[in-house]
Every structure is written in C-alpha cells, then in structure tokens.
Amino acid sequence: MERRDLHAHGRETPAGDRPEPEGALARITLGTQVYDALRDLLIAGGLAPGERLSLRTVAERLGTSMMPAREAVSRLVADEALEVLPNRAVRVPVITLQKFRELTRVRIAVEGFAAAEAARAVKPGDLAAIREHDAVFRHEVRAPEPDLERAMRANRDLHFAVYEAAGLPSLVAIIEGLWLRIGPVLNLDMRSSPRRLAEGAAQAHHADLVAALGAGDAEGARAALAADIAASAAFIETTGRLAP
Amino acid sequence: MERRDLHAHGRETPAGDRPEPEGALARITLGTQVYDALRDLLIAGGLAPGERLSLRTVAERLGTSMMPAREAVSRLVADEALEVLPNRAVRVPVITLQKFRELTRVRIAVEGFAAAEAARAVKPGDLAAIREHDAVFRHEVRAPEPDLERAMRANRDLHFAVYEAAGLPSLVAIIEGLWLRIGPVLNLDMRSSPRRLAEGAAQAHHADLVAALGAGDAEGARAALAADIAASAAFIETTGRLAP
DNA sequence: CCAGCCTAAGTGTGATCACAGATCACGGCA
DNA sequence: TGCCGTGATCTGTGATCACACTTAGGCTGG
Incomplete structure (x- = not known):
C-alpha cells in the first residue's frame, strides 16, 4: 500500500481543515473517503490476501487520525472484505x-x-x-x-x-x-x-x-x-x- | 424503542467492567452487541420507517457510551438498514x-x-x-x-x-x-x-x-x-x- | 549454547472531549 | 399581529487518551 494522502497538501491536517465542500451534495466524510480508498485497493488487488492492516498505519498512510480508519475498517469487516482475527489483528481474508x-x-x-x-x-x-x-x-x-x-x-x-x-x-x-x-x-x-x-x-x-x-x-x-x-x-x- | 440494557445490571458500566467472557469463542464487542440489538429491532419491526435515532440516545438506552453506538449505526448505514440525512440525522429509511x-x-x-x-x-x-x-x-x-x-x-x-x-x-x-x-x-x-x-x-x-x-x-x-x-x-x- | 521467562512495543476497543453545522423556539422589531 | 433574526441545544464527526491484551525479542539462568 503506497503512501497516499486524502488531501492534496501534506500530512498535517489537525482538524476542521476542510478546504473544499466538494460540491457538498453527497455525504463526504473522512471515514467514507478512507473506506473508498481501501475499497479500491481491495478491488484493484492492491491488498493481497492474508496481508495485515493496522488502524494506526492506515490512518497515518492516508493522513488522517485513527477514527476514520476505524470506521472504514469496521464497515469493511461487516462486508467481510476484511476480517479481524481473535488476536485482534485485521487482515484481508484468505479465501479457501x-x-x-x-x-x-x-x-x-x-x-x-x-x-x-x-x-x-x-x-x-x-x-x-x-x-x-x-x-x-x-x-x-x-x-x-x-x-x-x-x-x-x-x-x-x-x-x-x-x-x-x-x-x-x-x-x-x-x-x-x-x-x-x-x-x-x-x-x-x-x-x-x-x-x-x-x-x-x-x-x-x-x-x-x-x-x-x-x-x-x-x-x-x-x-x-x-x-x-x-x-x-x-x-x-x-x-x-x-x-x- | 424500549429501554433495554446490554448487561444484566444497571446502566453504570463505566469501562473495563466486563463481567463475563461470554464463552469467549466468537468476537463479542460492545459495538457488535449494539449492532445486534438494533438489528433485531429492525427485523422485528421495533423501529418504524422514518423513526429517528440519535447516537447518544441509543448509547444511553443500551447502557453503553457513544462509541459502540457509532460503530453499530455506521455498519447499519453501510447495510442501508439506516440512513443518515444530509442534516446529520439518522433515521430508519422510508421505502418508496x-x-x-x-x-x-x-x-x-x-x-x-x-x-x-x-x-x-x-x-x-x-x-x-x-x-x-x-x-x-x-x-x-x-x-x-x-x-x-x-x-x-x-x-x-x-x-x-x-x-x-x-x-x-x-x-x-x-x-x-x-x-x-x-x-x-x-x-x-x-x-x-x-x-x-x-x-x-x-x-x-x-x-x-x-x-x-x-x-x-x-x-x-x-x-x-x-x-x-x-x-x-x-x-x-x-x-x-x-x-x- | 539453548530454553524459558519477561518486558516493551503494538494492537483494537471504549471513553471523553472538541467542534462545526443544523434545528427550533422564543423574543423583539416593523 | 405577523415575521425575521438569534441564541441555546442537539446532531454526527474527528481527535485524543486509557486500557486490556497479544506478540515478538532480548535477557537471564541453567
């Protein structure tokens, strides 16, 4: 997974720094953006089966805090696109x-x-x-x-x-x-x-x-x-x- | 939606008060429990179409903090079982x-x-x-x-x-x-x-x-x-x- | 030299605080 | 009397902190 920021500028995006309403028609939250990013990676094969993820890593890679990453991963786990092992490790499922x-x-x-x-x-x-x-x-x-x-x-x-x-x-x-x-x-x-x-x-x-x-x-x-x-x-x- | 606690005892469940491992085989988090509770309510008709929800209300009703309610509602929104309006209001969708x-x-x-x-x-x-x-x-x-x-x-x-x-x-x-x-x-x-x-x-x-x-x-x-x-x-x- | 413990780093989960925006009722002005 | 503005309140979202737990690596004792 390569480094890619959600925003155009650098990583420092403390809070309330919402540069553009983005058309503002659809709901566009940071959590949704992280979700879409991970989703594209999964469909495009950017994440291999068995590969492990970490909330903090994902958050840092995408230039956000841990919360949006949590929401995104949580939704993907609900979709069974990711799985969280009993060890509390998140990974992309290995299909039998x-x-x-x-x-x-x-x-x-x-x-x-x-x-x-x-x-x-x-x-x-x-x-x-x-x-x-x-x-x-x-x-x-x-x-x-x-x-x-x-x-x-x-x-x-x-x-x-x-x-x-x-x-x-x-x-x-x-x-x-x-x-x-x-x-x-x-x-x-x-x-x-x-x-x-x-x-x-x-x-x-x-x-x-x-x-x-x-x-x-x-x-x-x-x-x-x-x-x-x-x-x-x-x-x-x-x-x-x-x-x- | 009637008052129903997730735990057997009263509402005071500050944190780290995990009375019973609950068999402990499957992942059972508070977020999942809230999700299941809302899910049953929806399938059983306990929540009417158009009815509005609030994270804080759900959390209080079920005796948890806002976080598990957030995760549960977030997952249900992803399932389209709930929807969050641009007004930032969560409600049961009104089906056309x-x-x-x-x-x-x-x-x-x-x-x-x-x-x-x-x-x-x-x-x-x-x-x-x-x-x-x-x-x-x-x-x-x-x-x-x-x-x-x-x-x-x-x-x-x-x-x-x-x-x-x-x-x-x-x-x-x-x-x-x-x-x-x-x-x-x-x-x-x-x-x-x-x-x-x-x-x-x-x-x-x-x-x-x-x-x-x-x-x-x-x-x-x-x-x-x-x-x-x-x-x-x-x-x-x-x-x-x-x-x- | 090897096995065992044991600490330290890292994990997801939960709680709490902060904030922008929407809603709605109340009060003052025309 | 009617209407508009305005502030209190409540909303979801994001950040940060705290904690229990896992895990891997280094040290110690044999």
Whole structure:
C-alpha cells in the first residue's frame, strides 16, 4: 500500500481543515473517503490476501487520525472484505477453495440474474457504454504490451455497466459486495499470470454477452455471463493459490 | 424503542467492567452487541420507517457510551438498514413504492435461488427443523388469539432454515441484508392488520415449499417461495403505507 | 549454547472531549 | 399581529487518551 494522502497538501491536517465542500451534495466524510480508498485497493488487488492492516498505519498512510480508519475498517469487516482475527489483528481474508467455489456459485446466480434483467431493460445509451468498455478491454488485451491495470478496470466497468443497466440498484450493491470479497484473489492471480488474458476466452464471452444484450436475449445474456465467470474461476483454481 | 440494557445490571458500566467472557469463542464487542440489538429491532419491526435515532440516545438506552453506538449505526448505514440525512440525522429509511418493488424483485430472484438450491442440498435434519418451524407458524396463525410476535418469528425462522439448508453462507448473509431493509415496513404493516395472517395464503405457500423441498423439486421450491414473497408484497402494497 | 521467562512495543476497543453545522423556539422589531 | 433574526441545544464527526491484551525479542539462568 503506497503512501497516499486524502488531501492534496501534506500530512498535517489537525482538524476542521476542510478546504473544499466538494460540491457538498453527497455525504463526504473522512471515514467514507478512507473506506473508498481501501475499497479500491481491495478491488484493484492492491491488498493481497492474508496481508495485515493496522488502524494506526492506515490512518497515518492516508493522513488522517485513527477514527476514520476505524470506521472504514469496521464497515469493511461487516462486508467481510476484511476480517479481524481473535488476536485482534485485521487482515484481508484468505479465501479457501471451498469458499471460493461457493462465492462463484452465488456470483453466477446473482450476476447471471442481473445480466438477464439487463437484456430486458437495457436502453440504447447503456448499450453504447457497454460496447465502449468492451472495445477498451478488447483493445487492451490484444495490445503487444497489455496494460493489466487498464484491462482489469475495463473488465470491471463492462460488468458493472451491464449490471446497472438492469435498473436494480440494490442488486448492484449486492454484486459490489461480492466483488469486494473475490477481488483480492482474482486480481492477485491475474497479475501473476497475465498470459490468460491473451487466450481470448473472456473476449469471446464478452462478445456473446453484448450480442445477447443487443438482441434482448435474457437467457443468452445469463449464459454468456455465467460462462465468463465460470471460465475465470476455473483458471483461478488451476493456479492453486487458494487455501485448502 | 424500549429501554433495554446490554448487561444484566444497571446502566453504570463505566469501562473495563466486563463481567463475563461470554464463552469467549466468537468476537463479542460492545459495538457488535449494539449492532445486534438494533438489528433485531429492525427485523422485528421495533423501529418504524422514518423513526429517528440519535447516537447518544441509543448509547444511553443500551447502557453503553457513544462509541459502540457509532460503530453499530455506521455498519447499519453501510447495510442501508439506516440512513443518515444530509442534516446529520439518522433515521430508519422510508421505502418508496418503487424501491419496495425493486427489493421484492431482487428477493424473488435471490431467495428463490436459495430455495431451489435448498431443494437439491437439503438434509433430513434440516427438513425436520423446517417442518418444525412450519408447524409453529401454522399453529400460531390458527390460534384463536394469534401471537403476532411468535408468528412472525416462526415465519422468519422457517425462511432462514430453508436458506441455510442451501449450504451457501454468503447467500444467507445477502438475504439477511435484504430482510434488514424490508423488515421495518413488512412488520409494520403486518402488525397493523393481522387479519391477513388468518387468510391462510402464507400457510399454503409454506406447505408447497416444504413439500417441494421434501421431494427435491428445485423449481417447485423456487415457485412456492416466489409466490409467498409476491403475495406478501402484494398485500403490503394494498395497505398504501409506502411513500410515493 | 539453548530454553524459558519477561518486558516493551503494538494492537483494537471504549471513553471523553472538541467542534462545526443544523434545528427550533422564543423574543423583539416593523 | 405577523415575521425575521438569534441564541441555546442537539446532531454526527474527528481527535485524543486509557486500557486490556497479544506478540515478538532480548535477557537471564541453567
């Protein structure tokens, strides 16, 4: 985890130093900012499974006091994106093979449902955005020197653009919780063997998905997404990084 | 919200007064206890939609300081079981009709999947427990003076016994989050017109569900559960307590 | 030289204090 | 009589301190 301040200026931010109301529409507290920062790190693979965290370290790294860090970690623990051991140590959970398979089954059911609903409810504007993310992903993995960061981000954006097209915000929130849990292992393994990206399995599934969405084929969209998740999961299992 | 202490003795629990390790296997902090207390209140309908909370009030009511109340409320806000308005006021969310319908659709998909999986994975012991909850529920709603509290609890126990029989803990956690959101409106309306319970629709759906589970009929179980949820939701909508 | 204790550093949890902002009722001015 | 301003009070948020507990490392005694 690299040093990154929440505020633009240095670390000295004693209190009441709120430089800009930040548009002030949404609730934006320090705790929420720390939460988002940790959240991005988890989904992007910046925190490896088993890595240990400390409230004071997190607070110092992000230039705040311990309180916002407590709130953020507390929420992430509630999401099961972090876990606090009986030793009072906070770490990112080490997923067992059994748990990974369970999460995969749940993902196929939930995200598959979202894809099916998206095929029924998708609007032209949504579809255009989805195609755009797909294009970015395809371009990136076909490049001579693929930028993994960009590829993974495009993949994520593509998936969530589909889910959001279903018009069920609470479902998207549920899926975000699932990604928060599998993010660390997924990113870690992808990073360790980027070769898989070039194999093109994901591209094919994405193409099927986009086609089904365009045709309003709910079951086709569900099947394509399920195949994408299953293929990805199967690859992860072969790398053998999962705990027994 | 009635006065209820977390500890057996009076309100004076200054600090470090940890009378009993409480088995000491699982992590049991004051924050978690407050969280569970509020959670039960929400699911059981002890907190009405729109009702406002205050950290200091919650803390005093439960005999702790403000810190555990902060953590609990913070987690519940993350679960969308509570919301904090831009005015810095915490309250139980007022569900709109649109949001209610959305949640119902998601529930039918997710809980329906759980029921289908349960039909495939149910073990004799699970089935016995499910039948027992069903019997309690049936007995209670047929009684001359139905005990709503007991009936609702039996209904909840029945549903979750089914979900747990699916053997997918993360799915159960997701469903708990959903119940946390619809709990307040569901309980409020049931309480206001207990007549519906006697109509027997729920009993019939439960009977279908149990029969399908016993027969290993996944699609039958899914259909029975979907019908149960849909019927309940339709009734709630007729009461017209939902916000526009 | 090795094993055992034992101290010191570090952990999360809880309490308390400080503060900016919102709310609301009361009182004074037009 | 009606309305606006104004201060007391209450809100969540953040900082800081205190404490019980774990853990790892260095010392001592064999």
